[in-house]
Amino acid sequence: MQAGDRIGGRYELTYPIGRGGMGQVWAGFDARLDRPVAIKFLRQMEVPEDEREVAVKRFRREARATARLEHPGVPAVHDLGEHGEDLYLVMQLIRGIVLADHIAEQEQLSVGEAAAIGAQICSVLAAAHAASLVHRDLKPQNIMVTPVGTVKILDFGVAALLGPAETSRLTATGRTLGTPAYVAPEQTIGGPVGPATDLYALGCVLFEMLAGKPPYEAGNAPDMLRQHLHSPIPIVTEYRSDVSDDLAHLLFCLLAKEPAERPASALEVEKILTAFADDSTTPGTVSASPPSALPAAGNLPPQRSLRELSELRAQAHELAEHERFVQAADVLERALCAVPTGEPLATEIVGLRMDIANLYLLAGEYRRAHHAFEALASELDQTAVEQDLASQCRQQAAACLSEVGESGETATVGESGAPRRAE
Structure with a gap:
């Protein structure tokens, strides 16, 4: 392909x-x-x-x-x-960073951020369990965090249905589904899975966010599985002192060897974790200004040559001619990677960003267009030669807000073209 x-x-x-x-x-x-x-x-x-x-x-x-x-x-x-x-x-298509990469970059997440992410995971698990689904392979590699802090759970490929109708586990003979570092004890011996199985994996993920490492480590899968079965439950406060006793106790319960000794439900765990979450990362937070359409860090295509820049612009123009405005904007976002770094707002960059914002406007993606116009206007404000263009961007940004029924500070434009507060 x-x-x-x-x-x-x-x-x-x-x-x-x-x-x-x-x-x-x-x-x-x-x-x-x-x-x-x-x-x-x-x-x-x-x-x-x-x-x-x-x-x-x-x-x-x-x-x-x-x-x-x-x-x-x-x-x-x-x-x-x-x-x-x-x-x-x-x-x-989810824009963001894989939780495993985020942990690797930060080493240890703050208690508030880890709790907020954990609470959002619980919300997804509660919905899955209510639909009689168990994920069975929850791990940081299957969790993404978007630029606005929203958590997405990926890969329900090994999800198990609960109930008598599902007699086949779809497993190869003698093979345990799941990832060794996060697999529950009952999974290691081929026992029945249930919501408590996902809660154990959640405990492993929470432990890793806070301690910077999974609760158990081993050189091979069999040794790892034996640790889940027989090793003492690790205490997170031995790795950092700013974790409260209540949160440490929750982790201890999530990592219980017996499913019956774990919390009763994901909803119960979500309620506890929400109390420790940062306000800035409250579960369910959604930004009114979506991020750029650039691929997530680590997924960016390689930087292109200047010769390819004109080809990308031609491709975007053809897409726009066929009213495929969002795809055209995505092509131009990628074309930005082809512009050599230099002055922050070189003419070529300004032109590309204006085109991108206008394409989102044509597509009816008014919030994305508003964000693009406002971001460009803010940067143009710092130059001495593009003030007229900055005013045009703000007028367009105000028009975008009016299209979604919002007014307020940026929706009313004065005679000078600069926004003023609505009276």
């Missing part, structure tokens, strides 16, 4: 964002609805033949399991189909 390929007659691949043992994940665009998407592929020919049937069933299960969870912490599912010998799942 390569950038530009069209899947299902409508999904255009833009750049790869992940690869696993059985497939790939690409960022793409839905040409029919002009929106960014993530496309997850199962490459059947890369799966061992004796595991192929299980993998296909698991992949289709992920589509059904994710689609039935209507929760802001779960990516929306748009489509499921086949492309040659491959299966593909089309989902909402």
Whole structure:
């Protein structure tokens, strides 16, 4: 597969964002609805033949399991189909950072941030458990944090349905599903799973956010599984002193060896964690000004040459001609990576950013357009030669707010073109 390929007659691949043992994940665009998407592929020919049937069933299960969870912490599912010998799942494209990378960068998260992230995870788990679903593979690699602090839980590919109707676990003989560092004791011995299984994994994730390392470490999977089964429960306060006794006790209970000794529900844990969360990262917080459409850090395409810049602009122009405004804006966002660094607001950069903002306006993405116009105006204010353009940007930003029914400070523009407070 390569950038530009069209899947299902409508999904255009833009750049790869992940690869696993059985497939790939690409960022793409839905040409029919002009929106960014993530496309997850199962490459059947890369799966061992004796595991192929299980993998296909698991992949289709992920589509059904994710689609039935209507929760802001779960990516929306748009489509499921086949492309040659491959299966593909089309989902909402999430911008942000993988929690595992965030922990690696910070080493230890603040108590408030860890609690806020944990509370949002609980909210998703509560919705899943209410739908009789258990994730079974919760880990920092399957959790994303968006630029506004919202948590998204990915990969319900090994989710288990609860109840007598689901007798098959879709596992290969003798194989335990889950990731060794976060697997619950009952999973290690092939026992029944339930909501308490996810709560144990949550305890492992919380411990890692606070301590900077998982609760147990080992050189191989069997030793890791034995530690989950038999080693004493670690105490988080031995790794940092600013964790309260109540929070440390919650972690201890989440990591209990017996499922019955763990908290009763994800909702109960969410209530406790919310009390420790930072106000700035309160679960459910949504920004009124969405971030730029640039891919998340670590997923940026390589910097392009100046020769490619004109090609990208031509591509964006053609897309706009066909009223695919959001996709055109995404192309220009990527074109910004091709502009050599130098003066912060070189003419080429200003032109690109104006085009991007106007494309969002044409697409009806008024909040994104408002954010783009306001950000550019603020930077232009620092120059001595672009004041007229800064005023134009603010007028456009005010027009964007009026389109979504908001007025206030930036929605009323005075004779000078500068915004003034509405009376």
